[in-house]
Ligand SMILES: [Ca+2]
């Protein structure tokens with residue numbers, strides 16, 4: 001009965017501390033999150049394959065394998081920036097597949113990545129698209145360092161060329177971050193302590209609850225610490241050593257330190273009885 005009551009408390013209190021990530025576009029400037037294999041050019045993220053050559057379909061599939069699409073040029077700024085980058089790479093005349101195609105409707109070129117018509121007339125190479133030989137349905141872009149015109153050209157989709165993949169805009173999910181002391185203080189404010197795992201049953205029950213609520217994908221602070229004696233982990237709530245060696249309590253303890261944490265799961269009844 002005591003156990004049940006403890007469980008109900010856990011339910012009520014943890015609902016108060018629902019995990020609600022704040023999702024924003026882009027990457028925060030203060031982190032060193034890697035975007036590899038994509039490099040940032042302007043506001044976009046691209047993977048430029050300069051060695052391997054593939055037909056349009058295979059190139060597209062290769063981009064899909066890394067969660068991206070063949071490049072789509074939305075603005076003149078993007079067009080100029082990517083071309084400047086190719087110029088800086090000093091790669092002359094090498095064509096790259098883009099996501100442009102008129103395979104669906106001959107003569108109506110769209111970006112396959114979003115289905116929108118190609119409306120930037122100025123990015124076409126002079127005289128293109130010309131559907132030469134009646135068999136040009138995939139669009140490539142090429143840069144020439146000799147001040148020759150740079151532009152998009154429709155070409156035979158079976159041709160083997162390099163390609164540029166473009167990744168979707170990254171998003172950042174932010175969680176409220178509490179360090180262990182903040183978390184403990186917050187628990188004290190509501191008359192509780194950070195969780196202490198006294199029994200295997202408690203461990204299983206709480207983990208089951210986290211799984212059922214689908215909130216088991218982030219770590220949680222516990223009251224465990226070895227701040228007093230390095231290497232000797234105790235439950236701070238009662239000063240007792242860890243004795244449940246066969247469960248992963250130690251594991252969550254270790255990973256808890258210096259990690260992004262969510263709110264405590266108080267077991268106030270168990271601690272106060
Ligand atoms: Ca783009």
Ligand SMILES: [Ca+2]
Nearest residue numbers: 130131153154
């Ligand atoms: Ca052509």
